[in-house]
Amino acid sequence: MTTATAPTRLLEVEHLTMRFGGLVAIDDVSFSANDKEITAIIGPNGAGKTTVFNCLTGFYKPTVGRLTLHHPKGDFLLEQMEGFRIPQKASVARTFQNIRLFPQMTVLENLVVAQHNVLMSASAFSLAGLLGLRRYKDAERESIELARYWLDKVGLLDRADIDAGNLPYGDQRRLEIARAMCTEPVLLCLDEPAAGLNPKESAELNELLLFIRDSHKIGLLLIEHDMSVVMKISDHVIVLDYGCKIADGSPEAVRDDPNVIRAYLGEDEDEELPPEVLADLKIDTPKPQNMPGSE
Amino acid sequence: MSEAQQSIRTETFNIPAALKDAFLTAFVMGALALPLAGFRIGEQGGAFFAEQRMDWVLIAVVAGFIGRFFLSLARVSLAPRIAPPAGAFFGGIGSWLHTNMVLMSGLAIIAAVILPFLPFTDRLILDRAIYMLIYVMLGWGLNIVVGLAGLLDLGYVAFYAVGAYSYALLSTHFELSFWICLPLAGLFAAGFGVILGFPVLRLRGDYLAIVTLGFGEIIRVILLNWYTVTNGPDGISGIARPSLFGLMEFTRNPKEGVVAFHEFFNIPFSGEHRMVFLYFLILALALITNFFTLRMRKLPVGRAWEALREDEIACRSLGINPTNVKLSAFAIGAMFAGFAGSFFATRQGFVSPESFTFIESAIILAIVVLGGMGSQIGVVIASFVLVLGPEFIRELQEYRMLAFGGLMVLIMMWRPRGLLAYRDPTIRLWPVKSKGARK
Known part of the structure; x- marks a missing residue:
C-alpha cells in the first residue's frame, strides 16, 4: 500500500503517564514509531524507558494515556488490553532487560512455545493433538520450520537441542530475539538487547536488527545504552529524562541537542568529564559547538 | 563439580571446632532432654509423684556429644568418599534408564502384567501391588501439576477424596455402576481442580502451597462434618464392587440376571479373581495416566505448562494465557486423582475422611519430588521406595518412620x-x- 519512502505510523503514544503512588515514572510522554523503522528510546538510568515498555506490553496499566497500534487487521488500543492479549492479538513482541528464557527447555522448545497460540488452535485445544490428527502434525511441522529459519538467522541451528540455560550469554540474547520473532509480531520491543555483549556480538546484533527491519518489514522499538548500536541503526531516537521526553528526532539531531547533552553529562557545561565517560557516550566533547554536525 | 569435590577433600579435620560443635550439641541435647526425659510422672496410692531420671539425661547428653563429634569427623573423612559415588550411582542408573527407556518400560509393563500369574504371587503381594499402583497413579497425576506446571500443590489428596466420595455417594444413592461413576468422579474432581485454581491464580511457590494445603484440609473437614451427606467420621460403607464392565460379577452369589465370573468360566469361586481384576484395573488406569501425560507433554498445552514453570512473565510476553494454562494443569491433575479416588472407593468398599489426611498429600508429593520432578519412571521407583519401603522395614517397629525419614x-x-x-x-x-559419539 505504502512505498518504503513514505513510512506509516505503527505506534502512537499520546500523553502516557504512569504513577506509582506518589512517584511519577513517566510524565505525559507522547511519541510515535513508524512501521519498518527502528525507533530507539534512550535516556539515563531511571528515566522511565522500561516503564514505557511495560505499559506498551501490558505489564503495567498506564495511569493516563492512549497507546494506539495500527495493525494491518485494524487499530488496537493497547492500554485497554489484558497483558497476554497484546502479543496474542495485537502482535507486539518484546524481550527483557534481564533475559527471560525458559532455561530448562531446549532452544527449539523455546521457539515452539512462542508459537503457542497458533499451535493451540491447530491442535483444537489438544484434542486433535491427542488423536494425532494430520491437521496438528502439519501445524507442528510448520512451527519447526519457522523455528529453524530463526535459528539459522541467529546462528544457533546446531545448538537447537541443548537447554537454553546452557547457552552463553550472547547466544541467550539472540535466542530471546528469535523467540520474540517466532510470535510473528508487527512491532518488536527490545529492552537493551546489546547489554553485556562484546563489540563483535554487538555488531552482529546490529546486522540482525537491520535484517529484521528490512526483510520482515516490521517496526522495532529499542531501549539501548550502547550508543554504537543506537547511532548506527536507529532511524529515529527519543530521549527520556526523569520521565519526560526531552528530545525526539534523527540520531544526528538528538546527538547535538543541548538538552540531551545536559541530561547525560550534567548541568555544568564547562565541567571536564573523565575520558572514559566520554568514550562511553561516544561523544567527542561535551561542548556543543565542537560537535560534528553529522556522521 | 570436580572442583567442589576437590575443595571438600582438602578440608582438614578441625578438632577444636568439632569439639566446640559437639559441646554445643550436648548442651542443646541436655536442655531438651531435661524436661522431656528427665522426669517421669508416676502414680502411687492416688498420689502423683515425679521420678527423677537424670541417668537418661546424661545418656542423651553423652550420645549427643559423641554423635555430633563423629558426624563432624564423618563429614570430612567419609562423606566426600561416599556421597559423590552414591550420587553418581543413582545418576548413572537414571541416565541408563533413560537411554534404554523403551526397553525398560516395556519390560516393566510385561512384568506388571504377568505378576498376578506368577507362582509366588499371593493375596498379600497382589494387595500391596494394588496399593502401590494407586500411589503411582496419584504420583503421575500430581506430576502434571508439580513436575510440569511447577505449581506446588500440598492439597492433592482433596481431589482424591472428591473422586472417592463421588463414587461412594453415586453408587450408594443412585446405584450407578463403577463404569459410569469413574468418568463422573474424574469430572467432579476436575471441577474442584478449577474451583481451587481460580483463587490461587496469582499465587506462586510457598503461598500457593499454603492455600492448597488449606484447601485439602477444607475438603477433609467438610467430609468429617457434613453428616447428612457424607455420614461424617463413620464413612460410607457398602460401596458397590466393580463388575467386569457390567457383564459379570466377582461374587459367589450374583444378583438376579447377572452371571458370576466363576460360573461363566466354569472354575471354582475364588476371592482372588476380583483381586486380579482390581489389579489390572488400576494398572490400566495408571498406564492411561502415564501415556496421557507423555502425550500432553509433546502438545502445545504441555509445553506451555513447562514454560509456565520456567518463567510466567516470559509466557505472558509470548501471548500465552497463564490462567488457562494453570487451570488446565489443575483440572487434568485433579481428574486423575478423581479416577484414582473412585478406584480406591471400589477397592475398599468403604470410604471415610481418615483416608484423606494431609500425610497422604505429603507422601504423594514426596513421591514426585523424590522421583525427580517430571520424571515418569522416577515416580514408579519413588512409589516403590516410599510405599513399599516401610513394609519391608516393618521389623524396625517404632523406628520405622525414623528410618524412613533418614532415608529421605x-x-x-x-x-x-x-x-x-x-x-x-x-x-x-x-x-x-548415538551413544559414545560425543562432540
Whole structure:
C-alpha cells in the first residue's frame, strides 16, 4: 500500500503517564514509531524507558494515556488490553532487560512455545493433538520450520537441542530475539538487547536488527545504552529524562541537542568529564559547538 | 563439580571446632532432654509423684556429644568418599534408564502384567501391588501439576477424596455402576481442580502451597462434618464392587440376571479373581495416566505448562494465557486423582475422611519430588521406595518412620533434584546422537 519512502505510523503514544503512588515514572510522554523503522528510546538510568515498555506490553496499566497500534487487521488500543492479549492479538513482541528464557527447555522448545497460540488452535485445544490428527502434525511441522529459519538467522541451528540455560550469554540474547520473532509480531520491543555483549556480538546484533527491519518489514522499538548500536541503526531516537521526553528526532539531531547533552553529562557545561565517560557516550566533547554536525 | 569435590577433600579435620560443635550439641541435647526425659510422672496410692531420671539425661547428653563429634569427623573423612559415588550411582542408573527407556518400560509393563500369574504371587503381594499402583497413579497425576506446571500443590489428596466420595455417594444413592461413576468422579474432581485454581491464580511457590494445603484440609473437614451427606467420621460403607464392565460379577452369589465370573468360566469361586481384576484395573488406569501425560507433554498445552514453570512473565510476553494454562494443569491433575479416588472407593468398599489426611498429600508429593520432578519412571521407583519401603522395614517397629525419614534425607543429600532427574526434550531438530559419539 505504502512505498518504503513514505513510512506509516505503527505506534502512537499520546500523553502516557504512569504513577506509582506518589512517584511519577513517566510524565505525559507522547511519541510515535513508524512501521519498518527502528525507533530507539534512550535516556539515563531511571528515566522511565522500561516503564514505557511495560505499559506498551501490558505489564503495567498506564495511569493516563492512549497507546494506539495500527495493525494491518485494524487499530488496537493497547492500554485497554489484558497483558497476554497484546502479543496474542495485537502482535507486539518484546524481550527483557534481564533475559527471560525458559532455561530448562531446549532452544527449539523455546521457539515452539512462542508459537503457542497458533499451535493451540491447530491442535483444537489438544484434542486433535491427542488423536494425532494430520491437521496438528502439519501445524507442528510448520512451527519447526519457522523455528529453524530463526535459528539459522541467529546462528544457533546446531545448538537447537541443548537447554537454553546452557547457552552463553550472547547466544541467550539472540535466542530471546528469535523467540520474540517466532510470535510473528508487527512491532518488536527490545529492552537493551546489546547489554553485556562484546563489540563483535554487538555488531552482529546490529546486522540482525537491520535484517529484521528490512526483510520482515516490521517496526522495532529499542531501549539501548550502547550508543554504537543506537547511532548506527536507529532511524529515529527519543530521549527520556526523569520521565519526560526531552528530545525526539534523527540520531544526528538528538546527538547535538543541548538538552540531551545536559541530561547525560550534567548541568555544568564547562565541567571536564573523565575520558572514559566520554568514550562511553561516544561523544567527542561535551561542548556543543565542537560537535560534528553529522556522521 | 570436580572442583567442589576437590575443595571438600582438602578440608582438614578441625578438632577444636568439632569439639566446640559437639559441646554445643550436648548442651542443646541436655536442655531438651531435661524436661522431656528427665522426669517421669508416676502414680502411687492416688498420689502423683515425679521420678527423677537424670541417668537418661546424661545418656542423651553423652550420645549427643559423641554423635555430633563423629558426624563432624564423618563429614570430612567419609562423606566426600561416599556421597559423590552414591550420587553418581543413582545418576548413572537414571541416565541408563533413560537411554534404554523403551526397553525398560516395556519390560516393566510385561512384568506388571504377568505378576498376578506368577507362582509366588499371593493375596498379600497382589494387595500391596494394588496399593502401590494407586500411589503411582496419584504420583503421575500430581506430576502434571508439580513436575510440569511447577505449581506446588500440598492439597492433592482433596481431589482424591472428591473422586472417592463421588463414587461412594453415586453408587450408594443412585446405584450407578463403577463404569459410569469413574468418568463422573474424574469430572467432579476436575471441577474442584478449577474451583481451587481460580483463587490461587496469582499465587506462586510457598503461598500457593499454603492455600492448597488449606484447601485439602477444607475438603477433609467438610467430609468429617457434613453428616447428612457424607455420614461424617463413620464413612460410607457398602460401596458397590466393580463388575467386569457390567457383564459379570466377582461374587459367589450374583444378583438376579447377572452371571458370576466363576460360573461363566466354569472354575471354582475364588476371592482372588476380583483381586486380579482390581489389579489390572488400576494398572490400566495408571498406564492411561502415564501415556496421557507423555502425550500432553509433546502438545502445545504441555509445553506451555513447562514454560509456565520456567518463567510466567516470559509466557505472558509470548501471548500465552497463564490462567488457562494453570487451570488446565489443575483440572487434568485433579481428574486423575478423581479416577484414582473412585478406584480406591471400589477397592475398599468403604470410604471415610481418615483416608484423606494431609500425610497422604505429603507422601504423594514426596513421591514426585523424590522421583525427580517430571520424571515418569522416577515416580514408579519413588512409589516403590516410599510405599513399599516401610513394609519391608516393618521389623524396625517404632523406628520405622525414623528410618524412613533418614532415608529421605540421604536421598535428598545425594540427589537433590530427585532420584532420576532427567528431562527429555519434547521435540528435537536433530536426531539423537548415538551413544559414545560425543562432540
